Amino acid sequence: MAKSKWLIAVFLLLAVILAGWGITARVQKKNALGQLADDAAIPVVSFVTAKKEPQSEEVILPGSVAPAFNATIYARTNGYLKKWYVDIGDHVSKGQVLAEIDSPEIDQQLLQAKADLMAAEANNKIAQTLAHRTRALLPSSAVSQQSSDQATSDANARASTVASNQANVQRLEQLVSFEEIRAPYDGIVTTRNTDIGHLINSGSNNGPELFQIADISWLRIYVQVPQSYAASITPKVVAELHFPEYPGRAFVAHLVNTAHALQPENRTLLVQLRIDNQKGKLFPGGYTEVHFKIPPVNPGVSIPASALLFRAEGLQVATLTPDRHVKLHDITQGRDFGTDVEILKGLEPNEPVILNPPAALVDGQKVRVSSQNSHKRS
Numbered sequence: 001m002a003k004s005k006w007l008i009a010v011f012l013l014l015a016v017i018l019a020g021w022g023i024t025a026r027v028q029k030k031n032a033l034g035q036l037a038d039d040a041a042i043p044v045v046s047f048v049t050a051k052k053e054p055q056s057e058e059v060i061l062p063g064s065v066a067p068a069f070n071a072t073i074y075a076r077t078n079g080y081l082k083k084w085y086v087d088i089g090d091h092v093s094k095g096q097v098l099a100e101i102d103s104p105e106i107d108q109q110l111l112q113a114k115a116d117l118m119a120a121e122a123n124n125k126i127a128q129t130l131a132h133r134t135r136a137l138l139p140s141s142a143v144s145q146q147s148s149d150q151a152t153s154d155a156n157a158r159a160s161t162v163a164s165n166q167a168n169v170q171r172l173e174q175l176v177s178f179e180e181i182r183a184p185y186d187g188i189v190t191t192r193n194t195d196i197g198h199l200i201n202s203g204s205n206n207g208p209e210l211f212q213i214a215d216i217s218w219l220r221i222y223v224q225v226p227q228s229y230a231a232s233i234t235p236k237v238v239a240e241l242h243f244p245e246y247p248g249r250a251f252v253a254h255l256v257n258t259a260h261a262l263q264p265e266n267r268t269l270l271v272q273l274r275i276d277n278q279k280g281k282l283f284p285g286g287y288t289e290v291h292f293k294i295p296p297v298n299p300g301v302s303i304p305a306s307a308l309l310f311r312a313e314g315l316q317v318a319t320l321t322p323d324r325h326v327k328l329h330d331i332t333q334g335r336d337f338g339t340d341v342e343i344l345k346g347l348e349p350n351e352p353v354i355l356n357p358p359a360a361l362v363d364g365q366k367v368r369v370s371s372q373n374s375h376k377r378s
Helices: 002-041 104-140 143-179
Strands: 043-051 057-073 079-086 095-101 181-183 187-192 211-226 238-242 251-263 268-276 289-292 301-304 310-313 314-320 326-330 332-335 340-343 353-356
Touching: 043 314, 057 187, 079 104, 104 143, 211 251, 211 289, 238 268, 301 353
Parallel strands: none
Antiparallel strands: 043 353, 057 211, 057 289, 079 095, 095 181, 187 211, 211 268, 238 251, 238 289, 251 268, 301 340, 310 314, 314 326, 314 353, 332 340
């Protein structure tokens, strides 16, 4: 009997222990589930550090290359091309004859003008002698005052005729000199649009140009700089040129001047650069990439565009506090570089900026840091 009571007591004790253990296990499991639910409710975020903008930034713009000087050569007299002496690619010196024009009509007119001048000079000589003699006889009353005045007037008219004929001879001599087409300066022939026997008409409105001469000892580079960078283009700005024909090489160019006015059709500033080309490696008429290194106008910080929060209150950015809480910042955005944006106000360099923040994120909210960033902050 006593043994049965002892077994019952042991059984009841085991039942109580098992019941207590079951209840404890269920409570622990419930608490664990609650903790998991609480942890799941805390957003997991990743962050990057806001970067301070560099002291200078590189702006890349397209540029066009032009020669130092470029002259289009037209004829100044009519005729037929007799001969040409230079072709495209030839180096020429100032005053060098490029071609000759055969103008027989002008040559004959010059011969006639010279003959007219000789006749006028002979008549003038006789008239001057007669006027001188008439004035000498006037005191003795051998001739009348009217005869003296008439002789003097005729002498003056003859002298004017001589001057007129001299001017006509000089004009025709100038036209004859235009039969030789000469280079205006040292350079290279870039175009020849004529050939032997071609009919040549004087002037730029009566036919194509005969030659084009370019001075490529140095080159002009023209760049259209957007208005946002116009104020930064000063003589201290460094410009590097990158040409497609020379990949991997950079050529230094110097600022010559700017237009000091924006072009209203595209709001850009025309900038002229200069680069030495004594060796002739660079070609005018081409394209180049112009790399300007300019200081930022309003230096700020740079963050990824995915960090922006678009709220009814305005544009915001969320940062992470040391105790893993959210802090919202009202910001002023600057330039948009695509994947990154410039922040002018509201954010300091080196602040941890939350990437892809949830739309429901609020100020002071606790968050968890992604394992990718957990090593960055204690």
